Structures are given as C-alpha cells and as structure tokens.
Amino acid sequence: MNDFEINPLYKIMHPKNIAFWGASSNSMSMGSIQLASLLMLGFEGNVYPIHPRDKEIKGLKAYSRISDVPEKVDLAILVIPTAIVAQVLNECGEAGVKRAIVVSAGFSEKEGTEGKELQKRIVEVADSYGIKFLGPNCIGVVNSYLKLNTTFNPYDAAPGFIGMASQSGSFITQMFGHLSKFGLGFSQALSLGNEAMIDLSDCLEYLAQCPKTKVIALYIEGIRRGRHFVEIAKKVSKIKPIVSYYIGGSEAGRRAGQSHTGAMAGPDRLYDGVFRQCGIIRANSIEELFDFCYVLGTQPLPQGNRLAILTHSGGPGAAAADSAERAGLKLAELSPVTLKALAPLLPYTASVKNPVDLTFAKNLNDYMATLPRILLKDEQIDSLFLYCLMPQQRVMLGVLGTGQGLEQAQQIVSEYVKGQSAIAANLSLESGKPVVGGTFGDRSELFVRELQDRGMTVLPSPERGVAGLGALYRYSKWRKTFS
Secondary structure (H helix, E strand, O other), rough: OOHHOOOOOHHOOOOOOEEEEEOOOOOOOHHHHHHHHHHHHHHOOOOEOOOOOOOEEOOOOOOOOHHHHHOOOOOOEEOOOOHHHHHHHHHHHHHHOOOOEEEEEEEEOOOOHHHHHHHHHHHHHHHOOEEEEEEOOOOOEEEOOOOOOOOOOOOOOOOOOOEEEOOOHHHHHHHHHHOOOOOOEEEEEEEEEOOOOHHHHHHHHHHHHHOOOOOOEEEOOOOOHHHHHHHHHHHHHHHOOEEEEOOOHHHHHHHHHHHHHOOOOOHHHHHHHHHHHOOOEEEOOOHHHHHHHHHHHOOOOOOEEEEEEEEHHHHHHHHHHHHHHOOOOHHHHHHHHHHHHHHOOOOOOOOOOOOOOOOOOOOHHHHHHHHHHHHHHHHOOOOOEEEEEOOHHHHHHHOOOOOOHHHHHHHHHHHHHHHHHHHHHHHHHHHHHOOEEEEOOOOOOOOHHHHHHOOOOOOOHHHHHHHHHHHHHHHHHHHHHHH
C-alpha cells in the first residue's frame, strides 16, 4: 500500500461500497436526488440505502439500520436532519465504518452557539470511533475515473486532469458543464463544507498524490490553518501547479463566506502574498480559474516570457498583443533568420513583425503547418499564441468551384479540417514550447472540437489565451526560483 492509498481521503474517494442515508420514496428529496445522481454515473460498487421504513429505494434493497447491511461499509453518506447526525455517526462507528460524507447543514455556519455545539459533538463522536468525515454542510465528491458522483447534479463531463477542492459545494457541480465546453473534466473534486475534520490543506496534500490529477484548482473563502497550508502548498507547487480563486478579500465576499461555510477570510493583499510565497497562481474570475488550469495542465513550461503571435485577422492579433503585457509577457523580437524564412510565405499585405498577421493566404496549409513551425524554431521565442479561425466556408466555396457536388464537397472539407487540426495539435509536442490557441468559436465547430480533442489548448478569445500563457510563465518562473 503506497502513501496515496493510506491517505485519510483515499477511502472517501475510492470506496468499494456505500451506505446512503437520506434517500426515500420521495424522489424529489435532496437525498433521493443525490442517490439518483450516484447511480446515474454508474458507480460499480454496492450501494445500501438506509431508511427506517422504506424497503426499496431507486430499485435497491433498503435497510432499516447500518448493522443490517451484509458487508462492512467503506463510506457512509449522510443527507439527514442535523439533530440526528451524531446518532447516525455513532451507529456507523459501532458498525466499523471509518469514512463518511456529512452533507447535512445547520452546524457552525449558523449564527449563535447551537450549530457550533452540534458540530463539536459530531467531531467528538467521529473521533471516538476513528472516523474521518468530509463536511458537514458539503455536497460531496466526484471521482470521474471510479464513476463516483455523490453530488446532486449528474456528472456529464469527461474524466479529466483537474483536481479540485472547493469551499463551495454546488460550485463544483455547476462546473461540470463549463468544463465540457473545452472537452475537459475533473479527475477528482471535493466539496469541503465547514471543514470540521478535513480541510483545504488535507485536500491539497491528497490531490498532490493523485496520479490522475495534473493541476489543482482551489475555490477559497478562507484558510483555517494558515501556517500548515503554506507548508503544504510550497511542497505541492514544486510538483504540480495550483490555481486558486479567492473570494473573501472584499467585505462583501468576507460576509458571504462567513454565512456560507463559516470561513474566516482575510484582506486581498494578505492572500496575494501567501499565494506568491507558495507558488499558487491566483485567478481573478471563475473563468480564469479553469482557463489557467487548462493551460497549466496541458502545456510545457516556457523558458522565458517572450511571446510570438500568429494571426490572419488583425483585430484578434492586436487584442492578443494588448493582453501580453498585462499577463507578464513581452512580444518577442523575431530573428533575422525567422524573418527571412517567413518572407516568401507571406502576401505583400501581411505584417512581418510580431504579431505576424497573415491577413489572407492562398495556401491555408502555411498558416497551420509551416508558419508556426518557423516561429517555434526561433530561439528568441518562448511561447506561441495562435489565432484559431478556420475559414471553412471559404474552403467550401473553393471546393465547390472545382465542380464537386455538395455532399462530396462537405466530405472533402471535413477531411481537410481534420487534417489541419492534426497538424496544429502537434506543434507544442514537436517544439517543446507552449502553444495556446484562441478563437471566438466553440466545440460546435468541427475545427475547434478536433483541435481540443487532439490535445491542443484552445480558449474562447485571444485575451484569455494570452492570459493563460501568462499564468504558465509565472508558474515557470516560481518553479525555477524555488525548486
């Protein structure tokens, strides 16, 4: 058994079977919805609904108490009234259950002392039996590779490489669809709730060990064990990138976090300093959080901050250039060798400076194949932004002009687009330099879908693509300084 498998979170994320409290014949109850979500993804272990009266729930045999279940249970999931959580945890302890997820709310996040006392009590019960639980006041976990989803939303994204720990529960579920826009998904995701026993630092340490996780995303409302968090984050950042979105820096954000999970927030400047010290890349929006994870999880680290931009539309190229400085990048000076190699391939209307703006080309192969490779060979260029617009309608008109029928022309254009995508998708792998695309299209377009599915990182605008490259550079710079 390796270090990963003995981590306290391992059995929560890798249960062989589950006992589930809170589902019933009422299909609209929160517990019933969460159980349906678990079954929908296809969890392959045994699931045992526990209910005092119902004999069957969601087609599964239900048991009146945990002691009636015919095998030892790995994980208990509790979606039950606050007042009986301690009692049920006690029953779990007597039955030898060692891991639990407490979804139930009404604990320390509430004003007054009652909720805090109830939370203190469930921790005491858990400690007395050696139980480790996630929550309370959380939504559960996702392990996409195990087909485990204990949240109330169906997991409809692909198994991915982003591991997430979030102090907001439903936030994770809302990101299932967002990640699908890029063909991405979570490797594992954990909702922490009130962090009564397991906190952000524990999850960070766990995700660092997870072999399916390439980059770690954190949604933070407040850090409880500051010194310990810094120690763990410094170690983890040396082996995996961490991207954080912190919402407690303003007074409004602090109040929201306090009422949401009872988190203790601090001023923005304090967290900025903590993140820089630990090598954590800070995102300023939810979109940036996952944009940065996308780039950091797919691209090699650059040697420096010198950026080349290749475009065949002036506006997006200018937008990329304008974003570079804000992202901590500078436009590379193209070498004489590069300029000489580019010259015969560019029309007289093109710009031979950086950004390289093709404007129009008779040979579209040059744009996706030849020109990027010339730029990536330049030792004065550390990374490349490529504007990914495929003039598919223009290609179609050209093919139709050769006398092809519509159906055959569509097939020819489809194969052409796939071929161009395959060529461009290998740019980073061949050069060892980061290449990020940007487009205003999405996965409904064949070109974008093929690029992303073949491994190229493509974001929804030039600004977001360049910002992602900036995050990659900042992480690379930290790694060189502190590794």
